[in-house]
Amino acid sequence: MSGVRAQQKEKTRRLLVDAALNQLSAERSFSSLSLREVAKEAGLAPTSFYRHFTDMDELGLTLVDEAGLTLRQLMRQARQRIAKGGSVIQISVETFMELIESNGNVFRLLLRERSGTSAAFRAAVIREIRYFTMELCDYLQQAKDLDAEVAYMQANAAVTIVFSAGSDALDIDDKYEREQLSKQTIQQLRFIARGAAELSDRRKAIRRKR
Amino acid sequence: MSGVRAQQKEKTRRLLVDAALNQLSAERSFSSLSLREVAKEAGLAPTSFYRHFTDMDELGLTLVDEAGLTLRQLMRQARQRIAKGGSVIQISVETFMELIESNGNVFRLLLRERSGTSAAFRAAVIREIRYFTMELCDYLQQAKDLDAEVAYMQANAAVTIVFSAGSDALDIDDKYEREQLSKQTIQQLRFIARGAAELSDRRKAIRRKR
């Protein structure tokens, strides 16, 4: 009942998850990790791995879930900053870029598995990104009073641009270059916002005519 | 001097390249291919591989180069179609989507290696995509008379959106859904074009004032 056992199990499970995360880097993808390596890094015998996951795939999906969690925390953080005033786009991009800097490997995981060889992984990543997109879509519809379909297209395009910029940022060390990239990304998001706002207005005008 | 030998060598080199390409699929990435598998598929003894490439990496870079070639052929094709009249954006997207359908695995290679674990691969892919972007940038500057910096930002955003759409298209079988995706992509590109044109005009106006 006390659960000292379950507690310990959860603890070494985390050891495995963290071991996997720690091994990820620019040069090391999840798919290139072996069960034995992860177990070793966690300080476990290879066969002990199976007490926690049936598969490396299962561990991987857990990692993707955690990455999604990180993404959602990011959103919350961005919302808080936005509430304090300032350019929504600028704050969003800056917050995102901070994530890249502090959690590069988690982000790399998402990027890689999105185009990876496992359908389950791809689906999981896409699900997390879709969630991200939908949040933005809701915001646009509500705060900017956009047409529903237009809001979705804008949100989708914006997320695509931001993720791509994040991917580029991963390969940049120079601080100045990163700022340059941020500025460019912000401008690109403004392009999209501008175009979307216009289409939304046009559609509204048509509706009024009827 | 006749070169019957060199000719034969080139032939089996192609055998290796094609063998690698043929093994690529949604479920199989280049990095998951082994030297032995490729050699076997090409009908060669494993060790014969070394007569043509020092490494799987060298083969991989060759593949990326070929993929870049395919991309450039695509551009030429699109330009020809555009010359015959019609919406530039629509024709470009449709042409690109045809590439996805006919050369999905080549495109997958680019997508995956762009975020892969080898710096050399990443650099090679980025080089090809940059070439693609620059072509578009030149076109925009010239045909649409855009400010240089604005043209680059538009080209960059457009390529990002199109590649992302291509990536999504790879996971879609349904024809109707694909058309839907194309339409959405076209609209998103129009957002960007709209925003870019506006910024370019504004910048021009400022310059005139001086």
Added chain:
DNA sequence: AATTTTAGCTTACACGTGTACACTACTGCT
């Protein structure tokens, strides 16, 4: 015609992999 080069072969080896199996020690339930 004799010699050198070389594309391709077979054999061989050391290494890392996933995982089956049997065992131990300790928790948790009855």
Added chain:
DNA sequence: AGCAGTAGTGTACACGTGTAAGCTAAAATT
């Protein structure tokens, strides 16, 4: 107190891997 369940261990095996070494036959060079 005693029994069942289980997190973790070490050993063992079959398999696929990259690649070194040496050989053969045919093309190219001399």
